[in-house]
Structures are given as structure tokens and as C-alpha cells.
Amino acid sequence: MRRSKESGFREFAEARTGHLFRSACLLTSGDTHFAEDLVQETLGRMYVVWGRSSRVGNPAAYAQTVLIRAFLAHQRRRSAQERPSDELPETQDIPPGDASLRITLLDALRQLPPKDRAVIVLRYWEDRSVMETAEILNVSSAAVRTRSTRALARLREQLGGSVAEFAA
Incomplete structure (x- = not known):
């Protein structure tokens, strides 16, 4: 039972991580480190509720909701205004x-x-x-x-x- 839960979640996470990361990058205005943190927090929260099919009818939509709410919760914190650097991260393979x-x-x-x-x-x-x-x-x-x-x-x-x- 636990293995099927983990394998099902792993498949979901592999399929949705890229999409969640792109959305998180837009929300964070290109702060890839913060975007990675948001995606990690989202997937962690998703794993907790993964076995409860009654709570998660559409996992992709629920994950997006969790991502947005995690972003907004972070923005309400006083520490969210701190920025370590104004430099954009290096980009790869961009025309x-x-x-x-x-x-x-x-x-x-x-x-x-x-x-x-x-x-x-x-x-x-x-x-x-x-x-x-x-x-x-x-x-x-x-x-x-x-x-x-x-x-x-x-x-x-x-x-x-x-x-x-x-x-x-």
C-alpha cells in the first residue's frame, strides 16, 4: 500500500515539477532559488495529503493552489522583503x-x-x-x-x- 502511494506520488511529482517551477519563477519574478523552495514546499504538502483521495480530486489543480498560497503566505512575512542581491541568475540556452x-x-x-x-x-x-x-x-x-x-x-x-x- 505504502509503495503504491509513493510510486503514484513520485509519478505525479515528476510530471508536474517543471510546470510548477515555471509558475513559481513567474510568481517570484525570476528568483529561481525562491521558486525552487516554493515547489519543494508544495510537493511536501502534496505528499502529506496524497493518500487522501477525498481531499484531492484534481491533484494538478490542488498543487497549483498550494503553490499560490505558499507564495502569498511568504509575501505576508516581514522577511519576504529582504533581497540578498539585485543580480539576475545566470541563464542557459536562451536565444x-x-x-x-x-x-x-x-x-x-x-x-x-x-x-x-x-x-x-x-x-x-x-x-x-x-x-x-x-x-x-x-x-x-x-x-x-x-x-x-x-x-x-x-x-x-x-x-x-x-x-x-x-x-x-
Whole structure:
């Protein structure tokens, strides 16, 4: 029984870790170390509830919810404002045009408040509906729409006329 639980969880973790890490990188504005910590915390919490099928109907969606809530909980802590360095980590195998785009977009995301960043990642990276996003963040759907509108407006302000350039 325990082996089947572990093997089932291992398969799930191997399949979802990359996706969770990419979402975490967006949430943390490119802080890969913090993103790794969030993914590790998410998988740890998932393992605890893994055997309880009644609590986890859709493990992938539940993992995403755990990731977002772990990120928001960390942002509420006073120590979350500490940054050891302003330098971006080294990147590997990124085409030259993509590197500047990624840095620009991650810098723009970093300027958003944590909840707005979470809404943007869920709605536009994860392609979640307003209702799903509201459920994950434990807010109303009106709050999700408002945050989404305001966050997109802030991103447009920060990126200026270059938004069309990035979309092309």
C-alpha cells in the first residue's frame, strides 16, 4: 500500500515539477532559488495529503493552489522583503532575443504587488478562469477581475509602447 502511494506520488511529482517551477519563477519574478523552495514546499504538502483521495480530486489543480498560497503566505512575512542581491541568475540556452524580453517582463512583474502578480500568473500563464482563480486565491470573482484589470494596466504603463513589440 505504502509503495503504491509513493510510486503514484513520485509519478505525479515528476510530471508536474517543471510546470510548477515555471509558475513559481513567474510568481517570484525570476528568483529561481525562491521558486525552487516554493515547489519543494508544495510537493511536501502534496505528499502529506496524497493518500487522501477525498481531499484531492484534481491533484494538478490542488498543487497549483498550494503553490499560490505558499507564495502569498511568504509575501505576508516581514522577511519576504529582504533581497540578498539585485543580480539576475545566470541563464542557459536562451536565444539572445528572448533573454532581454524575459528580463523586461520579469522586471515588470516584480513591480506588481504579490496578489496582483498571482492573479496575472493564474489568469494568463496558467489560463485559469476567473472563478478558478478566485477559488485558489480565496477571494471573490469581482476582486479577481478588478486585480486583473489594474495589474494589466500597470504592466502596460511599465512596458509603454513596447507591448506591441513583445507581442509580435
